[in-house]
Amino acid sequence: MPGLLRVGRGGGSSSLFGEGFKLSVRRYASQSSAAPVKERRRIAVLGGGISGLTMALQLVRRLPTHDIHLYEAKKRVGGWVESEKIKVGGDLALVEGGPRSIRPASLPGLAMMSLVRSLGLEERMLSIPKTHPSAKNRYIFHSGKVNLLPNSLASAFLAVLTNRPPRLRSIIPALVHDFRTPPDLGAGAESVEDFFRRRLGPAGLKIIDNAMSAVLHGIYAADTKDLGIRSIFGFLALAEKRHGGLIRAAMPTRWNRFYRTDEEISKDNATAREMIAKEKQEGIEQLELEEQLGKATVNYMKTTSIFSFKEGIQELTNAIEEDIVQRGVTIHRGDPIKEIRASPQRLAEIVLQGGDECKFDRVVSAMPSNDLAAVWKDDPALVHLLKTDTSTVAVLNLAIRSPNPLRVPDGFGYLVPRASVDTNTLGLLGVVFDSAAVPGQESSEGNITKLTMMLGGPFFRKGFTVFDQLQSLGPGSWGLALKTKGNDDDDVPQQVQELTSMAIDTLCQNLGIPKEVLAQSAIKAKLRLQVDCIPRYDRHHLERMKELHHVLKHQEPKGGCLTLIGASYTGISVNDCVLNASRTANLLADDEGTGARGIITGLEHLAQ
Template sequence: MLLHSHEARLVMLLRQCYRSPRCLPARRGERLYTTMRVLGPPPPDLELGSRALDEFNRWSPEHVAILGGGITGLVAAAMAARLNPDSKVTVYESSDRLGGYVHSEVVQSSDGPVVFELGPRSLRPATARGYHGLSMAQNLGLEDNMVFTSKDSPAGSNRFIYYPDKLVRVPSPNDGRLRVFYKLLTDPLFEGVAGALWAESQVPRRPDSLVDESIGGFITRRIGGNKKLVDNIFSAVIHGIFAGDINQLSVRSLMPRLWEAEGRFGSLSMGMVRNKPEGYGPNGISDLHKWGDQVLFGQALGEKARQASIYTFTNGMQTLPDALERVIKESKNANIMVGTSVSGISSSPDGKTILIKTSNNKPAQSYSHVISTLPAHNLCHLINIPALSLIPYTTVMVVNLYYKNPHLVPQPGFGYLIPQSVPFKQNPEFALGVVFDSHATPTRGHYWDGRSADELPTPEEGQRMAELVLARHLKITDKPDQVLATLHKNCIPQYTVGHKERLQS
């Protein structure tokens, strides 16, 4: 990542983008595919790991249009071109760059070049979906550019929650059971955990009439009504994943395995005992490891993945979309059109193809299939699915700060999240969290919902807000050597309670 051993970099979590987005359902009768997920659940017999693309391949497409040149659109284009060498693939991107929110910039500090991430900053390797990401990176020739952060490193084992006015370390599995239990029983942040764990196994399953609820309501109900734990711990986690309000987001849409575990087994604890994650095989995680080693990327890379907490690339996350762009451009059957927005989607008069109208005033182009990776608030203007317009989005600012002094952070680790329960006087900037980039490798989300464009902070205001947060929480008063603040308007979909029912209707 062009890092120096003496550097210290902090990143204000005004939010980590698209860590766990979900798919919009595709109607089988239509050939318009909408996807908001890079890789789907992993059928062990399919290298690409995407059922949607497997189904798409059976359509034998002649000419495919992909709307959006972000990471999802680029992956879809690369796979579609490879799966169907006789078909044509065209990517439409309205901006002048590819990669979407995956965006790295190199800035020149007094110590030399430094990589700033304007969006997502790392990937998780040792999961089913993470294994497919590793496989894709390897197939793109990026194995030598991967930078792994060990689970045993400070960044892998030290993660914090700010509560109520200090950093509290979250127990790690590496601590050992006795130390974990002692921490859970003695620290005020975890007050009531023991009772909540017991209550969860005793609370009856939800009534059949309950078709959805908020993540906060679901967890509160399952742990016997202990809302303090939800506000102190789980709201911080939701800030880190979705930049959203735990009391508004849908548990059925965003955490379906928890919802299904209660429905099938009566409790989450029983679900953990009796259920295994899809695709892991009869021997659970060991089968996942074997599958990765033998089918996807080999034992050497698999071992690195198992020992890693996260990984990125030497020159930043931008490496991934850049590699995908190169592969697409090298394909004889694929084409990328940047600076070209789609202004209309319609059926041809005979109903056999889909017509795409673009902003360049050229005649509409005909396609056998269309894959849309556009945000719902953009797609709803192109196709007649009213429910898409009902999906709210949150705005996030990412502030990167580079300091010459490497010893500013009081405790080494990945960083910290800020729960909703933190008093206003401790977080008047409404930060979501902070990442210690020099140890690990953004800061505002749902708090800005409803604000007009004029009410959102400028980059200069974002820098001041970030520096105030660091001074209050970490006692850092040094002036940063380099700062880059980026506002992402309406960047993360918020699937609120009833989301699935609204789409199905």
């Protein structure tokens, strides 16, 4: 329903991003009120994904006289952010190899909005309002078909009553179990699965199998057993401590015998203390950002479900790249970091694979932690703390140009839960209906249908087609021009061609698209095998991060010059990466400004 789509400033209303917003808040502001630092110290940022780019940008804005260098192993910056135009039937279709949409909600969303505004990109935004069908309609593959998930109280009630797929009736005994089960205030590091099993009982397991696993497949490409509750749903873990349960969190406190004040729950409980402190800190940051952005923008964001840009998410990284180059950041591309060494006088030396060696006053690593571990070398205990489990995902973009638009359900897409594993031999995590989810990125909108199939994650293992076909190939991307009777690209490996054909067959089956319709269409496919692309925060993640912070702070490896940012540590969404890079850049700039030369680990927020 393109009529509902808001482009740029809410479809032309300039007041939505009201002029005269305050720049008084320094934490995220693009210009500091502090006097510029005169000394020309040298800072290296390693890794040119969204985290490293944001760090370089915020540093050069706050420390314009510093000598800032960004090192990226590949020829292009952006990391997993990669938007590409592919030609299909004479038209161009924009496809995303990595992130495709950004949620403007909550603190990380505000940090992103602040960045977007500071880059002058508001006019380029494609925002999808919460009233748009793609915001309301989400589907789930269950019982061999694609089912609409309840999107209102009435439809949820009906779904429970009729127990239609995805079979949510077990929610009633699950909530009764939650109500009757006293809180476990001392619960240790639990997985998402263990937490819900404890709170919701045996019926909770059915909800995980039928629905919740699908959501986590879609966001983290991981199983509920492999994710920690505090990292993924920290607010639920805190709700249990405060209110005694999940359903009780919705009750008035005076009727809830398990309700405890923050003082009560934090008295003998260090975990609760940490969670409350973090919540308070984030509340303050949120207020600051809301004040900076202004009421009109905040209200606009509240009515927005997701957004992207006219040329895809890469517009963001392109704009940062352009900005930092203009401000004097030196970008070194195509030569990976080989080693980081400590050097006398609190300097760190980085060594490139090509042989260059450079000394810096500070080194900010925005590389994935496993890549950092590979270049760290001399400290096995620290390397152990850096090691992070990851998921591998195969992303298959399809652009189909047909005489008439394909009949795809009106909505964001569908996800595949654990319960469908027997019929999911392909290893499908979910499908995004891109043309419906973010319309407005093509000129001939009506005739091109874009879909993205995500495969792998917990299914990237023996027995699933995605693994059996691709595991021998390693990371790579392949473009295919397809006809129904086979692919017409010669240099694409056989396994890629076979997997693509099987994936398209599965898609047609799931969505009921007749093969004859595809026979009349031009189809372009792009398959990317993104190896180790999404970190998995397991139940020990937060403890590991605290230990890492402690070691960096007190043992001062690499001369105490090292700061860590990026998706491996403090949140995987693009927004999380922007928030944490901005936060840490400001800590660094504040410290550089005072001349204190303190140690900033980048993990301060997790270690309070």
